[in-house]
Amino acid sequence: MNDCPNPDSPAAAAGQGPARRGFRLPAQLVRLVLLTVGIVVSYLAARYVLTPVSFGQYGWYRGNALAEIAAREPVYAGKAACDECHSEVLEKIAKGEHQTVSCESCHGVSRAHAEDPDVKPVKLTGSHCIRCHEANPSRPAWFHQIKVREHYGERCTDCHKPHQPNEVP
Structure with missing residues (x-):
């Protein structure tokens, strides 16, 4: 084949x-x-x-x-909600250095407190002030800054009123 x-x-x-x-x-x-x-x-x-x-x-x-x-439901209350009960504090702040700072920048989220005054806002400590006022070379020179280790006291509120920091308590 x-x-x-x-x-x-x-x-x-x-x-x-x-x-x-x-x-x-x-x-x-x-x-x-x-x-x-x-x-x-x-x-x-x-x-x-x-x-x-x-x-x-x-x-x-x-x-x-x-x-x-x-x-989503808002978390922050805003200055208007604070003004309903704390108008005297807001009037003082409006004349001072912190006039552009929102209440919740220091006191934390306050919507729950605005809805129910029995719910207390966060207690202020020095760490709230340090967030903005700790020395940082990236901040403008006119902005008041401190070096925490060289500053006096354990807490900012020992020497300063939070709403009027230039006044001595």
Whole structure:
């Protein structure tokens, strides 16, 4: 029997059989290509399922995020809420160096106290003053700053009134 095919046969003309074997990918490359295609398809499917519908509405952000943030209940009460009961203190502050500082900058979040006066705000300690007044070269020269180790007393309130710091208690 002759292993050579007849060149005039229909199989040879169609490019099949031993006369025309063609290029065949090795099995490991076929597996690698299938694995890569599987990973890409999985990624695209996960991205489609996990990406919110409103993503990209405002650039790289979710459009619904604005409504969600606006719907949150506010945490800070603001000076107007403090003014309802503490107007005399706010009048003093309005004449002093701390006129631009919000009450909650020192006293902390006070919405709960504004809604129920029995809930007391955070007690002032020296650390509240130090947040703004500790010496820091990045602050302007006109801003009053101290070096804590060189300053007097354990607590700022031993020598200063928090609402009128230039007055001695």
